[in-house]
Amino acid sequence: xxxxxxxxxxxxxxxxxxxxxxxxxxxxxxxxxxxxxxxxxxxxxxxxxxxxxxxxxxxxxxxxxxxxxxxxxxxxxxxxxxxxxxxxxxxxxxxxxxxxxxxxxxxxxxxxxxxxxxxxxxxxxxxxxxxxxxxxxxxxxxxxxxxxxxxxxxxxxxxxxxxxxxxxxxxxxxxxx
Amino acid sequence: xxxxxxxxxxxxxxxxxxxxxxxxxxxxxxxxxxxxxxxxxxxxxxxxxxxxxxxxxxxxxxxxxxxxxxxxxxxxxxxxxxxxxxxxxxxxxxxxxxxxxxxxxxxxxxxxxxxxxxxxxxxxxxxxxxxxxxxxxxxxxxxxxxxxxxxxxxxxxxxxxxxxxxxxxxxxxxxxxxxxxxxxxxxxxxxxxxxxxxxxxxxxxxxxxxxxxxxxxxxxxxxxxxxxxxxxxxxxxxxxxxxxxxxxxxxxxxxxxxxxxxxxxxxxxxxxxxxxxxxxxxxxxxxxxxxxxxxxxxxxxxxxxxxxxxxxxxxxxxxxxxxxxxxxxxxxxxxxxxxxxxxxxxxxxxxxxxxxxxxxxxxxxxxxxxxxxxxxx
Numbered sequence: 145x146x147x148x149x150x151x152x153x154x155x156x157x158x159x160x161x162x163x164x165x166x167x168x169x170x171x172x173x174x175x176x177x178x179x180x181x182x183x184x185x186x187x188x189x190x191x192x193x194x195x196x197x198x199x200x201x202x203x204x205x206x207x208x209x210x211x212x213x214x215x216x217x218x219x220x221x222x223x224x225x226x227x228x229x230x231x232x233x234x235x236x237x238x239x240x241x242x243x244x245x246x247x248x249x250x251x252x253x254x255x256x257x258x259x260x261x262x263x264x265x266x267x268x269x270x271x272x273x274x275x276x277x278x279x280x281x282x283x284x285x286x287x288x289x290x291x292x293x294x295x296x297x298x299x300x301x302x303x304x305x306x307x308x309x310x311x312x313x314x315x316x317x318x319x320x321x
Numbered sequence: 322x323x324x325x326x327x328x329x330x331x332x333x334x335x336x337x338x339x340x341x342x343x344x345x346x347x348x349x350x351x352x353x354x355x356x357x358x359x360x361x362x363x364x365x366x367x368x369x370x371x372x373x374x375x376x377x378x379x380x381x382x383x384x385x386x387x388x389x390x391x392x393x394x395x396x397x398x399x400x401x402x403x404x405x406x407x408x409x410x411x412x413x414x415x416x417x418x419x420x421x422x423x424x425x426x427x428x429x430x431x432x433x434x435x436x437x438x439x440x441x442x443x444x445x446x447x448x449x450x451x452x453x454x455x456x457x458x459x460x461x462x463x464x465x466x467x468x469x470x471x472x473x474x475x476x477x478x479x480x481x482x483x484x485x486x487x488x489x490x491x492x493x494x495x496x497x498x499x500x501x502x503x504x505x506x507x508x509x510x511x512x513x514x515x516x517x518x519x520x521x522x523x524x525x526x527x528x529x530x531x532x533x534x535x536x537x538x539x540x541x542x543x544x545x546x547x548x549x550x551x552x553x554x555x556x557x558x559x560x561x562x563x564x565x566x567x568x569x570x571x572x573x574x575x576x577x578x579x580x581x582x583x584x585x586x587x588x589x590x591x592x593x594x595x596x597x598x599x600x601x602x603x604x605x606x607x608x609x610x611x612x613x614x615x616x617x618x619x620x621x622x623x624x625x626x627x628x629x630x631x632x633x634x635x636x637x638x639x640x641x642x643x644x645x646x647x648x649x650x651x652x653x654x655x656x657x658x659x660x661x662x663x664x665x666x667x668x669x670x671x672x673x674x675x676x677x678x679x680x681x682x683x684x685x686x687x688x689x690x691x692x693x694x695x696x697x698x
Contacts, residue, residue, distance in 0.1 A: 211331040219338055234346030238339055245335045284343075284358065285350055 165207065165318050173314065174200050174221045182228055193299045195270060197221045199307045201240050202269050203314055205247035206256040214251070218244025232285065239276045243269050257315070259308050266307030270300040424583050431475035436591035437550055440464055442472075444581050445489065454497035454517060456480075460586060461488040469548055471587040477554040477575030478502065478542060479584050492584070495523055495555075495574045503545030504555045508598045509533045512543055513570065515555055521577075523556060525570035530563040534570050541595045552593030 177196035185192035201221050205214025222240030226233040247269060254261050274296050281287045350358035425441075432439050442458035460466050462485045472479040472492045480500065484491040493500050500517040504525060511532040513525040525540060538558045544551030556572035563569070641664065645652055650662040 212334050215331075215335055215338060219342070223342075232346050232349035234342040234349070237342045238346070241335065241338050241342065245331070249331075284346060 165204070169317050170204070170217075173317075174204075174217075174224070178221070178224055178228065181225070193302060194306055195273065195303055196306075196310070197225050197236075198240065198243065198270060198273050199266060199303060199310055200314075201244050202247045202265060202307065203311050205244040206251035206262075206265065207318065209248060209251040211245050211248040211252075214244035214248025215241050216244070218242070218247075231281075235277060235280055235285075238280060239273050242276065243273055246272075259312075262308050262311050263304045266304035266311075267300045270303040271296065274300075421582065427475045428583055428585055432585060436593065437587045438589040439473075439585040439587050440466070441583060442466075442490070442586050443583050454480075454494040454500070454519070455483070456492050456494065456581065458490050458492055458584060458586070459488070461486045461490050463487050464586075465588050466490045466586055471549045471553075471590060472584050473549075473553055473587060474576045474581075474584055476578055477556060478549055479576040479581065481548050482586065490586075495576065496521065501546070502549055502555070503543040504540040505543040505595065506534055506558075507539040507541060507595060508535070509538075510595075512545070513540070515540070515572075521573065522559065522571045523574050525558075525572060526567065528568040528570055530566075530568045532568060534558060534561045534568065536561050539598075540572055544592050550587065550590035550592045552595050 174197065177200040180191075180196050181194070201214075201218045204217045208214055208217070218240035219237055222235075222237035223233060225236040225240070229236065247265065250256070250265065256262060256265065274291070278289060278291045281289050347358040347362050428441055432441070440460055442460040442464075444456050445459045446457040447455065458466075458472075466482055466485045468482055468485050470482040470485075472481055478495055480492045480494040480497070481502075482490050483493045495502070495515065495517055496519065497517040498519045500515075502515045503512065504515045505512050509532065511528055511534055513528040516524045516526050518524055525534075528534060536558050538561075540555040540558065542549035542551055542553040542555055554575045556574040556576075558570055558572045560569065560571040642652070644650075644664055644666065645662050648662040648666070
């Protein structure tokens with residue numbers, strides 16, 4: 145085991161302890177992310193590329209380290225996001241459910257508090273989210289939507305960078321048990 | 322089981338949640354044909370299952386029909402065959418009963434028509450022996466039967482009672498070699514003695530060669546034997562030829578022609594006249610004479626209604642004859658080259674003057690008729 149691997153893999157009981165969030169935080173933070181997704185792009189068009197609900201889902205899933213918990217968080221955030229979108233309810237729900245599940249599964253193995261991991265996870269789940277949504281839109285809705293891989297990748301980098309900052313801010317609000 | 326559920330709990334919950342959202346999504350989304358996606362999914366998902374179930378059901382039904390019901394059809398076929406056999410037997414019994422009824426009806430009819438007093442008896446057995454021509458009837462002395470009584474059917478004589486027991490009687494058939502009865506031919510009243518030969522034919526003995534007997538002629542009982550009343554049919558002649566010293570006449574007994582089941586025992590015989598032979602052709606149907614010919618009935622002919630000959634040649638000959646008589650000409654009497662009568666004149670028209678030779682100032686011959694131009698279309 146190298147020093148790098150020791151730093152990113154969970155090895156001790158201390159590192160595997162469950163981090164709990166305040167109850168109001170579990171409700172307010174996702175709502176705030178959704179409201180930001182809905183409201184802020186009205187004024188700043190560029191910020192519409194930020195997928196804050198996705199980042200919040202990844203953060204809570206990684207934080208809880210429980211696939212079911214992360215899955216439920218992703219489902220709830222996705223369904224609320226669907227309810228505010230013009231797409232049928234369930235599209236974001238399915239995608240974020242899978243994101244929450246896989247993120248929680250990853251959080252059980254990796255030290256998600258490392259910024260590199262967070263950046264990579266942010267990039268990966270953004271790409272995963274976009275690709276899965278595109279696939280579902282084509283498969284289930286029959287929509288002939290396109291995907292710009294380069295733009296998507298750059299947006300992924302942007303969201304990954306935001307994820308590192310956002311996760312650091314959200315870490316301030318969590319409580320350790 | 323619990324450990325298995327705990328092991329796959331996460332993925333199970335994930336699949337359930339995804340499925341629930343898929344259902345929710347499908348409920349909202351409509352296809353191009355304005356059909357909700359959930360309906361399409363449901364139909365698409367259910368149809369193969371339904372097809373499989375229907376295939377299983379139809380296969381099971383087909384198997385049931387092909388095997389179980391076929392197996393049942395074998396039993397049914399066997400039952401139908403048995404029923405067919407039973408129906409055949411029943412049909413045969415009905416036919417037999419019908420024939421019996423017809424025979425009984427004929428016997429009853431004969432019984433009412435004949436002046437003799439008779440009793441109906443049924444054949445219940447035959448005598449022993451290969452050449453035996455003896456039968457037993459179900460009537461005996463208790464029914465008034467006595468030895469020597471005649472046994473007949475409506476078709477003819479059968480035999481005579483040779484032994485009468487209390488409840489049965491023995492009848493000697495006409496085909497037995499020891500049987501004898503006096504007979505007489507219908508047409509020429511030739512007397513003879515009917516004798517059995519031991520087979521289906523009988524012999525009429527004691528007939529002289531000079532006696533005229535023809536094949537097909539009927540013989541009736543003559544009443545000379547004191548057993549059979551006069552006038553009962555005995556049979557028809559099949560062979561009649563001169564013999565030495567007597568004529569050989571063979572006949573087929575009429576009373577045994579349709580088998581023997583019921584017979585009549587003549588308790589008190591009454592002689593009857595022998596029926597007269599029917600004249601040949603007396604029953605031939607003759608059509609009425611045809612109606613008169615239409616030509617003659619209309620009176621268009623010269624001799625209509627006066628017995629004129631029927632053919633056209635006859636009528637033409639008669640017309641020429643009348644023309645000759647009107648012009649005082651007699652056919653066949655003139656010399657060769659004599660002037661023939663004018664056949665263009667009617668019989669009542671006087672003859673015209675003699676024509677003059679041409680170029681002597683007479684009337685020119687009439688010009689031939691000019692051809693008519695064809696009509697314009």
